[in-house]
Structure formats: structure tokens, C-alpha cells
Amino acid sequence: MINITQLEVHTHEGRALVQPFDFHLKKGEIVGIFGESGSGKTISTQAMLNLLPSALVSRSIKKIVEDRNLDMLSPREYRKLIGLDVGYIPQNTTEFLHPLVKIKHQMLEGYVTHQCGTKKQGLKRATELLELVGLNNPKKILNGYVFELSGGMRQRVNIALSLMTKPRIIILDEPTTALDSITEHEVMEFFKNINQEEGVSLILITHNMKLIEKYTDRAYVFYQGEMVETNDTKMLFSEPYHPHTRALVQVTHGEEVR
Numbered sequence: 001m002i003n004i005t006q007l008e009v010h011t012h013e014g015r016a017l018v019q020p021f022d023f024h025l026k027k028g029e030i031v032g033i034f035g036e037s038g039s040g041k042t043i044s045t046q047a048m049l050n051l052l053p054s055a056l057v058s059r060s061i062k063k064i065v066e067d068r069n070l071d072m073l074s075p076r077e078y079r080k081l082i083g084l085d086v087g088y089i090p091q092n093t094t095e096f097l098h099p100l101v102k103i104k105h106q107m108l109e110g111y112v113t114h115q116c117g118t119k120k121q122g123l124k125r126a127t128e129l130l131e132l133v134g135l136n137n138p139k140k141i142l143n144g145y146v147f148e149l150s151g152g153m154r155q156r157v158n159i160a161l162s163l164m165t166k167p168r169i170i171i172l173d174e175p176t177t178a179l180d181s182i183t184e185h186e187v188m189e190f191f192k193n194i195n196q197e198e199g200v201s202l203i204l205i206t207h208n209m210k211l212i213e214k215y216t217d218r219a220y221v222f223y224q225g226e227m228v229e230t231n232d233t234k235m236l237f238s239e240p241y242h243p244h245t246r247a248l249v250q251v252t253h254g255e256e257v258r
């Protein structure tokens, strides 16, 4: 589904932020991207999908998403591929939703643009998804604005929004940092279900090793702008190779770090 070789990120001035690394994601897999704050998880994932902010640049030898070379697509083909097949649940739920546009228009936008169905069908799907993520007055939410929602509700709306186009890959960037009423466990179980029932692949970006251990099949460990280790999650925890990973595993398992 995703196959990337030697991806690196730097500033326009040439300051390296992420050293070259390889990444792949298979159908139905849950892959973790682990690292402490500032280690490069978010910008690496954004770079994989050409979603970096304009201040940053990436380079790679190969960037294949769903059998397409991302760098060879026209803007229209790119929007179709990324807009339709990839759902992104951002870290910052406040900035992601537009403050001045009604929630329903935001939820319908991608659905209608990518011709997933009519406006009426889109509204039906939006209503169902808002209910699915545990919001009990979907009509009111659809007709309201983001400022009327709490942090937890915004996160639920983001989750519903990311599912509107039935994506095949979902990226969860620290899905549990901005939450109040919604718990870590709830979010992860919800996506685990979607993964198992619909074969959707997940990329989980987190600084919580416990989430990595419990939910992922494979993981990548980032440390100070470098991908220092990758392995099947079981192996990563039973035989960590890099000293940083070893220390993390010990801390996660409540052992003393030597």
C-alpha cells in the first residue's frame, strides 16, 4: 500500500530534520511510528504523503502509495488518491477543522468532491458516522460550528470526518492527546475494529510505547530525527536492538534502566 525508499526531510536552508529512512505498509497492517516529542514522527509521516508544510522539503528515491508513484501524479490525481484513500486524524484538532464553516459542509466536502455519492447520501453517512463515534445529537453537530464543541467532541468529529470517503489507509497522529471524555482505549478499540472488519491499514503515530505494544503489528522507532530501529512489534519488545529502544522497552515494562 505504501512503499518508500530513502525519505528525508530538511528545511529550505538545508538543515536536516529527518535522516533518510525506508518505510512500508501492507494491506490490513497496523504500523506504529514511535518517538519522543520532536523526534520527527509527524513530519516524516507528512513527507510520506507529500503533506509537509511549505517551510519544509522532502527527498526520496521512491514514493509509492497504492501502486502509484506519488511524485509523478498530476495535482488532480494526487488529490484523488490522497483525499480518497488516506484518512488523516491530526494531532491538533482545533486547527484542523475550519472555524467558520459548518461541520456538515466540512464533512461533505471530500465526499462530494470525490464523487462518493450525492449530498443526501453524504449527509446520511455523516449522521451515521457521528453516531458511530458516540455523538448522540448528530443533526445539531452537523448544523453547528467547531467552537461549540469540546476537545473530545472535536476529536470524535475528526474521526468521523476521516471515514467519510471510506479510506483504505488511516493515519492517527497522537490520537489521544487532545481528548477529554473520549479515552485512549475507546479510540484504539474503535480503529482496531475498523481494521479487522474492513481491512483498513493504520499508521499510529505516538509517544506511548504501551499503545505500540498493544495495538501494532510492526513499528518504527524515531530518535532525534533518525529512524533507529524497525521490527515486528513482538520482536521489537523481546529483542530491542538500539540502546534507545532497549531503554524504552525497560521503562514500558516497569524495569529499571541500566
Ligand SMILES: Nc1ncnc2c1ncn2[C@@H]1O[C@H](COP(=O)(O)OP(=O)(O)OP(=O)(O)O)[C@@H](O)[C@H]1O
Pocket: 011, 017, 035, 036, 037, 038, 039, 040, 041, 042, 043, 044, 053, 055, 056, 207
Ligand atoms: N515547519 C517547520 N519548520 C522548521 N522546523 C520544523 C517545522 N515543523 C517541525 N519542525 C522541526 O522538526 C522536528 C520534528 O518535528 P515533528 O513535529 O515531526 O516531531 P514529533 O516527533 O511529531 O513530535 P511531537 O510528538 O511533539 O509532535 C522538530 O525539531 C521540529 O522543531
